[in-house]
């Protein structure tokens with residue numbers, strides 16, 4: 001089985017103006033250059049997509065959004081459609097982040113419609129799944145992850161499997177400085193790959209990227225990325241500064257090169 005090219009994605013959340021974002025990506029682009037061993041996606045807020053997209057044109061960096069609406073257009077005040085994102089040269093979109101689920105009440109059915117909207121517009125969904133602390137403590141991690149993966153990908157045909165990216169983000173590890181140990185994360189990643197194999201077949205499942213998210217930092221990235229089923233990271237806090245983000249990109253590159 002060929003090793004998957006790892007992906008490091010920066011989720012800036014509600015941080016960075018367009019001006020600040022341009023400054024950040026220029027620094028990242030200059031430091032990362034062109035590296036065939038790793039792919040990099042930056043997910044600024046909607047308001048910075050256009051400027052950041054222009055700043056990374058011709059570079060090795062790709063553009064992602066943090067959310068989208070499932071409808072193509074219409075009376076949905078404050079929402080953004082897949083075609084609007086495509087028009088800005090966005091290629092990836094985070095869907096079902098735990099902050100969207102918990103703060104904005106997004107359920108699995110809505111998340112699933114968004115996945116279909118993204119795939120229909122040839123955007124690559126980064127589907128986020130992960131358990132709450134109480135769920136882990138109640139030994140419900142696998143059950144929760146199974147539900148989120150199966151419902152999130154319901155109706156996605158095997159022909160589209162290669163466009164799908166999963167991010168396992170244990171909610172208790174997000175922004176808390178608590179990371180899942182590599183072994184804990186690997187266990188869930190392997191389980192997710194098994195679920196993907198059930199839906200898409202083993203060969204497709206072996207090609208799908210499964211990212212880890214939740215306090216991934218330069219000092220814990222090497223150990224996480226060394227695990228067989230951890231194919232990169234979805235980075236929050238450490239994506240907001242060029243130095244730490246670039247270190248993570250280098251860790252991912254090293255994980256395949258070395």
Ligand code: 13P
Nearest residue numbers: 011174175214215236237
């Ligand atoms: P942190 O890296 O800040 O824990 O955030 C992870 C995350 O939610 C990425 O989507």
